[in-house]
Amino acid sequence: MWSLRDKVVLITGASRGVGAACAVALARKGARLVLAAKTVEPDPRLPGTLIETAQAVEAAGGEAHVVAFDARDSDACTELVERTVERFGGIDVLVNNAGAIFWAPVANWSVKRFDLVFGVNMRASFALSRAAIPHMRARGGGHILMMSPPIVSAALAGKAPYLVSKWGMTALAMAIDAEESGHNVSASALWPVTGIRTAATENLGMGSASEWRKPDILADATVMLLERDPAHARFRAWLDEEVLAEGGITDLTGYRCDPNAEPMPMSIELVDPGWAARNGRA
Helix, strand or coil, X not given: CCCCCCCEEEEECCCXXXXXXXXXXXXXXXXXXXXEEXXXXXXXXXXXXXXXXXXXXXXXXXXXXXXXXXXXXXXXXXXXXXXXXXXXXXXXXXXXXXXXXXXXXXXXXXXXXXXXXXXXXXXXXXXXXXXXXXXXXXXXCEEEEECCCCCCCCCCCCCHHHHHHHHHHHHHHHHHHHHHHHHCEXXXXXXXXXXXXXXXXXXXXXXXXXXXXXXXXXXXXXXXXXXXXXXXXXXXXXXXXXXXXXXXXXXCHHHECCCCCCCCCCHHHHHCCCHHHHCCCC
């Protein structure tokens, strides 16, 4: 086990959804948090701000520092890591959670949309990880966590550029873990089995309450992964249910958005069609 107390954790996409839930869960473990996202002031189109997440962190007994940044700006990514180090003296954990989602046939993607999705998902994860690794080495180790799915054969129709951008994050984690094992820097990926209720899934009409779980399931899985000693934790593209099961949690009813409906697999089916049937969840 690796105590998260006083560990410095940088979370991107922390103004709402999964990022905000992870921040609160880590605050309860005593982590010192840097919260980064674009939304600082209230946006009538989207719920949640960095300030609100910081308040929730402090209510949970944690310490939060807020930084507004654009994930598509590589200089801003480097500056974000440097500001984290300046504020807290180092960085122990990086959670690459900020994401952009768009599904459409290839012919319906604009180059601008393609660049946005790759910029926020893969390029920012690369830039932030690259900047954080030397500081983690100096601390004697650390964790990098990508919110991205396993790389498997899949039906790509209708979502290829998006999935390739997310698989790129997983590939980066795999490489970083192999390259930095001698420095006790571990990298992994984490992905939900079911859909998760976020502003994106609601705004894009990607399911309904009966098909979603709360972001807390990913937050709890994140805490469990980050409590592993990075000197011994090696790469794996985890599913949230797998992480919780290894931690002894198999009753997932509390994560339901609709208390009376158990969500069927959706997120994992997007990258691994047939997963539900093979695992008795069809």
